[in-house]
Amino acid sequence: MKIIPVTCALIFSEGKVLATRRSQTMDLPGKWEFPGGKVEEDESPEECLKREIQEELSIEIEIFEKLSPADFTYPGKTIRLIPMVAYWTGGQFHLAEHDQMIWLGKKDLISLDWAPADLPIVHELIEKWVKLVDSKER
Numbered sequence: 514m515k516i517i518p519v520t521c522a523l524i525f526s527e528g529k530v531l532a533t534r535r536s537q538t539m540d541l542p543g544k545w546e547f548p549g550g551k552v553e554e555d556e557s558p559e560e561c562l563k564r565e566i567q568e569e570l571s572i573e574i575e576i577f578e579k580l581s582p583a584d585f586t587y588p589g590k591t592i593r594l595i596p597m598v599a600y601w602t603g604g605q606f607h608l609a610e611h612d613q614m615i616w617l618g619k620k621d622l623i624s625l626d627w628a629p630a631d632l633p634i635v636h637e638l639i640e641k642w643v644k645l646v647d648s649k650e651r
């Protein structure tokens with residue numbers, strides 16, 4: 514089966530990371546995720562992520578580094594979730610598709626009802642929190 518590449522952003526601000534909740538009109542309604550979307554034919558993962566974040570949240574980001582991609586098979590499709598650490602560099606948040614957003618500290622991460630594909634990323638983020646967040650406070 515074809516693997517669908519999907520980018521997602523771990524957007525940090527003031528020592529916290531952003532999560533967004535999928536609305537009732539999206540698939541996996543009510544599940545929390547890192548915002549992003551499917552990579553189109555003619556774009557790089559980085560271009561895709563900047564585009565998706567502008568479309569979904571109305572903000573600009575600067576991409577800092579890629580974390581480990583994680584494959585996950587849902588009924589009928591396999592996605593490759595490509596997480597990238599990013600910083601919020603401009604614009605004001607406006608949710609175009611999601612119905613909630615939340616800024617999470619390290620200890621809050623595990624308590625959300627995440628999309629299943631995101632769990633390996635959540636665990637990697639918890640493991641690398643000190644390196645990714647505490648040492649790069651900005």
Ligand SMILES: Nc1nc2c([nH]c(=O)n2[C@@H]2O[C@H](COP(=O)(O)OP(=O)(O)OP(=O)(O)O)[C@@H](O)[C@H]2O)c(=O)[nH]1
Binds near residue numbers: 541
């Ligand atoms: N953006 C995003 N999608 C995720 C995450 N975790 C996860 O399982 N997914 C799944 O990956 C797929 C991405 O689709 P999407 O709906 O966000 O992307 P898109 O806007 O490009 O899709 P569309 O144009 O078909 O509506 C969905 O099936 C979604 O449920 C995540 O953390 N972020």
